[in-house]
Amino acid sequence: MIERSIAIFFDREEVSTMEKIRSIYDPLFEKIPPHITLVFPFESSLSTEECITHLKESLFGSTPFKLTLNETMVADDGCLYVLIDFGKSEVEQLHDRLYSGILSRYQSDGHVYVPHVTIGRFADRQKAVAVQKTIGQQIPTMKLAVQSIIVELIKEDEHSKIEYVHDFDSDS
Template sequence: MLSAIHIFPAFRNHRSVDLLRAKYDPLFSLIPPHITLVFPFESTMTLDDLTEHIRTCIVGMKPFRIAMTGITGADGAYLFLNVKVGNDPMIELHDRLYTGILRKYLNRSFTYSPHLTVGHIHDKQLYESALLETAQFNEAFETVVHEIALERIDETGRSTVERKIPLLPRNPIG
């Protein structure tokens, strides 16, 4: 079984993102719109071990605002909804989470850039067409991130949120 750590943003106008994903993203029916903090990895770690790691890593991280707008292409196959506000705290979360027990899963061959995938198109011609179709998509999406989620991904690719861990401004014990 695979695990991953995400932000599941609660946009009030999420239907627009859903319409794009339904058209362009083959994962639409398997996982809600998300921003990946830790990419899927296979391990034998327990949910409690992963949860404890996450809690330790996010001590002092308080809720933060994100704003997203504009669709751009990536790697000749992906359509990304771009982060305009909130990049820094997401990068900080990503960097903190890829320490300790998750350090070995960090892929150093690419630079982490927070985004929300709205499409994955393998056919080059369809991809170019989708880029043109989404070029004028300028709807803004805003929310406050209050928690991150630990998910498990089954053999069919379906995502199940196993734990939601709140962002707290200080250690809840002290």
């Protein structure tokens, strides 16, 4: 079985202020770049080719778009998020399209999708709320361009390895 996820990756330099915070509070900082998860980690025996075909079919006609990250939120599980403002509906549509066909069985029925970038992970929610108050206005509004989607392999040590990059400009 192979563990994968599908996400939008950002260049660390594009989101440097957010990455400074993430380097302190997110234990996955060294293992995966800043990202918005579209398909959460799943284990399967799907081949690389099957995943790529599904991605191309699901995203056919998608075009690059812009999004804005700004507001923070603490999730029930103690994660600290930076939320998407502008571009949220585009991200939600990508999420829904990708969880069709061969990936539909991996979608959780128990969660509502909240597009975000995780900047901290805490053992309890109260600690996350305290950090959220501490960082206050340190997170500037970030305007970013989304031009590709990444299929990543998640190795046993939780490090991310890019398996495939789907550029929106190349639907072939």
